[in-house]
Amino acid sequence: MTQAxxxxxxxxxxxxxxxxxxxxxxxxxxAEDLFAPELTYPLRLMVCETCFLVxxxxxxxxxxxxDKDYAYFSSTSKSWLAHAAAYADMISQRLNxxxxxxxxxxxxxxxxxxxxxxxxGIPCLGIEPTASTAGAARxxxxxxxxxxxxxxxxxxxxxxxxxxxxxVGNNVYAHVPDINDFTxxxxxxxxxxxxxxxxxxxLMRLVEFCQFDTVYHEHFSYxxxxxxxxxxxxxxxxxxxxxxxxTHGGSxxxxxxxxxxxxEETPAVIGLLTEEKRRGMETxxxxxxxxxxxxxxxxxxxxxxxxxxxxxxxxxxYGAAAKGNTLLNFSGVQPDLLPFxxxxxxSKQGKFLPGSHIPVLPPETxxxxxxxxxxxxxxxxxxxxxxQNAELxxxxxxxxxxxxxxxxxxxxx
Ligand SMILES: [Zn+2]
Numbered sequence: 001m002t003q004a005x006x007x008x009x010x011x012x013x014x015x016x017x018x019x020x021x022x023x024x025x026x027x028x029x030x031a032e033d034l035f036a037p038e039l040t041y042p043l044r045l046m047v048c049e050t051c052f053l054v055x056x057x058x059x060x061x062x063x064x065x066x067d068k069d070y071a072y073f074s075s076t077s078k079s080w081l082a083h084a085a086a087y088a089d090m091i092s093q094r095l096n097x098x099x100x101x102x103x104x105x106x107x108x109x110x111x112x113x114x115x116x117x118x119x120x121g122i123p124c125l126g127i128e129p130t131a132s133t134a135g136a137a138r139x140x141x142x143x144x145x146x147x148x149x150x151x152x153x154x155x156x157x158x159x160x161x162x163x164x165x166x167x168v169g170n171n172v173y174a175h176v177p178d179i180n181d182f183t184x185x186x187x188x189x190x191x192x193x194x195x196x197x198x199x200x201x202x203l204m205r206l207v208e209f210c211q212f213d214t215v216y217h218e219h220f221s222y223x224x225x226x227x228x229x230x231x232x233x234x235x236x237x238x239x240x241x242x243x244x245x246x247t248h249g250g251s252x253x254x255x256x257x258x259x260x261x262x263x264e265e266t267p268a269v270i271g272l273l274t275e276e277k278r279r280g281m282e283t284x285x286x287x288x289x290x291x292x293x294x295x296x297x298x299x300x301x302x303x304x305x306x307x308x309x310x311x312x313x314x315x316x317x318y319g320a321a322a323k324g325n326t327l328l329n330f331s332g333v334q335p336d337l338l339p340f341x342x343x344x345x346x347s348k349q350g351k352f353l354p355g356s357h358i359p360v361l362p363p364e365t366x367x368x369x370x371x372x373x374x375x376x377x378x379x380x381x382x383x384x385x386x387x388q389n390a391e392l393x394x395x396x397x398x399x400x401x402x403x404x405x406x407x408x409x410x411x412x413x
Pocket of ligand 1: 005006007008009010048049050051052053
């Protein structure tokens with residue numbers, strides 16, 4: 001069964017990564033679920049040799065993946081809240097946003113970002129399909145349209161006079177199944193001189209730093225800048241600026257507008273396109289060899305766990321997030337090697353990680369069961385977690401991350 005590229009329709013024949021079978025990364029299990037069968041799905045990425053969109057391979061019965069109401073509340077990460085506030089400040093000044101402007105955020109979650117615009121008196125609208133997070137945003141005084149974003153919704157909002165001076169999309173672009181429809185929607189909702197900013201993980205950094213654990217079923221697209229330029233072009237849009245961010249291990253923030261608008265292109269655009277070409281991202285050869293590197297990380301991770309067990313050391317994990325689930329399931333780790341994972345989110349405590357069935361416990365557990373090693377699964381916020389658990393480090397617990405290399409925090413990198 002050959003799949004067509006979700007952007008250009010070309011036949012996908014080149015595999016980029018095969019992580020085997022995995023359950024949905026956010027399908028946390030209750031104790032009673034451990035007595036029932038668990039569904040797993042193939043987790044494979046293909047790369048299009050025409051437009052270089054890296055994308056998940058389709059599988060049968062995809063609809064059931066999204067049956068549950070996965071409630072991830074953005075506001076639980078302090079560093080992400082600070083990132084959002086700094087962005088709101090910067091963009092309001094850059095675009096001279098006022099009480100006469102209209103800001104729309106796609107995937108507005110619990111209002112972690114738009115609340116900054118509400119406080120500044122700039123009218124805004126959130127678009128969010130998940131009821132629980134949309135409800136949380138409304139309590140902050142943020143109007144929310146509870147829906148999935150695409151061309152149809154964009155057209156109806158425009159017809160209702162809700163076109164945007166600014167459309168924001170943070171960590172949503174890579175998660176939409178129909179990326180062409182989403183991009184067309186961006187174009188359809190924009191005022192003639194309006195601006196789109198999107199943030200998404202940069203494929204160049206994923207490859208450079210072997211971040212294969214950012215791969216999961218709900219993450220449909222893995223984006224180079226060159227591919228996003230093509231996606232925008234096909235929707236009647238152009239990109240006039242780009243910034244590289246440290247978030248999520250290396251993200252891009254792109255600035256887009258309608259082709260006919262007056263926004264002047266900055267040198268950063270050609271600069272990054274040139275850098276991606278220099279690295280070979282427009283050639284099939286670039287995408288070969290990633291599988292082997294992912295397997296090497298997995299082998300180092302397993303060797304660490306096995307050696308620690310042999311040496312009688314105690315181990316715990318921190319951060320019950322999608323990244324950790326991908327690493328644990330690809331590595332086949334179960335509670336014998338990693339007895340529990342701590343997470344501050346109340347919604348996850350008392351549950352079990354999908355696939356590995358490792359229990360999720362409150363962080364306070366670490367005080368009574370102080371481990372020799374604490375494995376920090378979301379390596380992108382390892383420093384924040386390290387600060388929150390400084391007391392453990394003082395008592396001798398060593399913090400470890402595995403991507404791209406095995407690193408004991410505090411040791412020189
Ligand atoms: Zn393609």
